[in-house]
Amino acid sequence: MQTIRSFFITQWSSDVRLDGKTAIVTGGNTGIGKETAKDLAGRGARVILACRDMAKGEQAVCEITGEVAGARVVARQLDLADTTSICHFAENVYNTEKTLHYLINNAGVAMCPYAKTADGFEMQFGVNHLGHFFLTFLLLDLLKHSAPSRVINLSSAAHAMGKIQFDDLAGEKNYHPVRAYAQSKLANVLFTRELAKRTEVLGVMAYSVDPGIVNTEITRHVRRPLGDIIKTFGSLIKSPAEGAYTTLYCTVTPENQLHTGGFYRDCALAESCRAGQDDGTALKLWAVSCHLLGIRWR
Numbered sequence: 001m002q003t004i005r006s007f008f009i010t011q012w013s014s015d016v017r018l019d020g021k022t023a024i025v026t027g028g029n030t031g032i033g034k035e036t037a038k039d040l041a042g043r044g045a046r047v048i049l050a051c052r053d054m055a056k057g058e059q060a061v062c063e064i065t066g067e068v069a070g071a072r073v074v075a076r077q078l079d080l081a082d083t084t085s086i087c088h089f090a091e092n093v094y095n096t097e098k099t100l101h102y103l104i105n106n107a108g109v110a111m112c113p114y115a116k117t118a119d120g121f122e123m124q125f126g127v128n129h130l131g132h133f134f135l136t137f138l139l140l141d142l143l144k145h146s147a148p149s150r151v152i153n154l155s156s157a158a159h160a161m162g163k164i165q166f167d168d169l170a171g172e173k174n175y176h177p178v179r180a181y182a183q184s185k186l187a188n189v190l191f192t193r194e195l196a197k198r199t200e201v202l203g204v205m206a207y208s209v210d211p212g213i214v215n216t217e218i219t220r221h222v223r224r225p226l227g228d229i230i231k232t233f234g235s236l237i238k239s240p241a242e243g244a245y246t247t248l249y250c251t252v253t254p255e256n257q258l259h260t261g262g263f264y265r266d267c268a269l270a271e272s273c274r275a276g277q278d279d280g281t282a283l284k285l286w287a288v289s290c291h292l293l294g295i296r297w298r
Contacts, residue, residue, distance in 0.1 A: 010266040012245040016252040019044035022099050022146070023251075024139075026050040026078060026132065027107025029060035032154070032211055035244040036104060038064045040251070041071035048097075050078035050089060050107070080107055080131030082118035083293065090138035099146040102251055103139055105132035105153045108184075111177040121292065122171035128184035133191055133289050137297060140204070147203025151195060152250050155188040155208045155263070160273035162186030164285055169292075187285060189263055189276040194286045196261030198297070205260040207250040210270070214243030 023040050027033040028049030037047045041064055051057030057075030065071045076092055079085035093100065108128045117126035136151055143149040162182035167173075171180055192208035199206065215237045249267040250258065263272040275281065290296060 010245065011242075012249060012267045014248070014252050017044050018101075018252070021045045021101040022048070022097055023102035023104060024048045024050055024093070024100065025104045025106055026080065026135070029053065029056045029075065031240045032214060032243040032247065033104075033106040034060050034064070035241040036106060036247050037073060038068060038071075039241075039244060039248055040102070041073050042068045043252070044070075045102075046072040047074075048093070049073060049075045051075055052077070052079045052081075052107075078135075079118075080127045080135070081123065083131075083134055084118070086131060086134050086138065090135065093139060094142060097142065100139060100142040101146050101149045103136060103143060103149075103151045104247060104251070105136065105151065105188075106247065107132075108154065111181045113177065114171060114175045116170075120170070122169065122175070122180060124177075124180045124184045125169055125171070125187065128181075129187035129191065130289060130293060132188075134293050134295070136195065137293075137295055140199070140297075143204045144199075144202045148255060149204050150251065151192075151199075151204065151206045152247055153188045153192045153206070153208045154247065155192075155210055156181075156185040157210050157212070157265075158182045159185035159189050159210075159276055162273075163275065164190070164281055166284065166288065169288070186273075186275055189272050190278070190282040190285050191289075192263075193261045193276070193279070194282040200260050205255060205258065207258065207260070208263050208272070209246045209250060210263070210265040211243040211246055212238050212266070214238045214240060 023045050025033050025037045028037040029051040037049055041047050049057050049060055054077050061073050061075050064073050078089040109124055115123040117123055121130055162185055189208045192206045196206040246264050246267050250264055259269055262269050
């Protein structure tokens with residue numbers, strides 16, 4: 001089975017150290033986020049796990065520190081479905097951290113029943129896109145201060161099925177969980193593309209990542225028949241550690257070997273779908289996102 005898996009799953013490793021660096025990983029208490037945090041801690045970085053559930057966050061800290069000698073990992077409360085929580089998290093970061101070199105926007109919800117965030121946004125668009133958009137906005141000054149720094153946004157192959165429904169971002173007219181998820185993942189790619197244009201001169205690079213099909217809790221809302229397929233071929237699906245490879249690749253690879261604004265898959269630059277390369281849509285999404293959040297990027 002291992003031989004068969006090797007045809008489907010790219011293996012990757014690097015001995016790059018990150019001593020003296022600070023990273024934030026949203027959703028760092030489970031799945032890909034936890035494996036990303038553990039790897040970064042093993043390289044010497046100080047890692048902040050941004051978690052909605054602090055009990056799970058503290059448990060993840062205990063597990064990582066138990067497995068990684070000398071790990072410097074802390075958990076902080078962050079609910080991406082609530083802009084007040086995002087503000088409190090960012091304020092805490094500015095009060096406790098002198099630098100921030102890596103913001104890894106990893107957390108997400110997938111294909112869930114219709115729901116709204118605390119601010120009235122459709123849940124998947126609100127958490128996966130707007131929550132991370134707002135978090136990045138609030139932490140940008142610290143990222144600039146710490147330059148060279150990086151923002152890494154986790155997207156998905158599902159972005160290729162997405163379309164930004166500007167006339168129904170609240171999902172009130174015609175909600176479908178898969179369509180809403182694909183829209184949010186396309187938004188991740190477009191956000192990365194526009195962010196890179198605005199921040200490269202500031203020393204802040206941005207990358208979007210497709211981790212592949214990974215066996216994590218995010219698939220809990222997946223229904224039949226896709227859910228059955230995932231279970232049947234579970235041994236050929238990436239483990240959370242393998243799902244973290246491309247995120248880590250974009251974290252430790254020298255900047256001159258990466259393309260800011262680029263879309264990465266299997267530890268290599270890939271081509272996003274045509275919609276993900278539409279600069280006009282990216283700019284419009286940026287403006288609409290700022291309007292919805294009531295913010296203005298300088």
